[in-house]
Amino acid sequence: xxxxxxxxxxxxxxxxxxxxxxxxxxxxxxxxxxxxxxxxxxxxxxxxxxxxxxxxxxxxxxxxxxxxxxxxxxxxxxxxxxxxx
Numbered sequence: 409x410x411x412x413x414x415x416x417x418x419x420x421x422x423x424x425x426x427x428x429x430x431x432x433x434x435x436x437x438x439x440x441x442x443x444x445x446x447x448x449x450x451x452x453x454x455x456x457x458x459x460x461x462x463x464x465x466x467x468x469x470x471x472x473x474x475x476x477x478x479x480x481x482x483x484x485x486x487x488x489x490x491x492x493x
Contacts, residue, residue, distance in 0.1 A: 434463035
């Protein structure tokens, strides 16, 4: 569910299982580019809501930019098959 907010693929490496009910408030758009907050720092003041990185950190989790291999399906050609009407 974080993929849209992070604007990139997100891989769950938490090891957490089950369902959790929480509200996450953040400022959308380009938030992954914001530097991760340091302990004791305040969220970005200008935008009214913290970045997605800071919001996730408030839950005790961390979003990390890493490189990994992902499976991707590429469709490079499609043809319409004639049908009888």
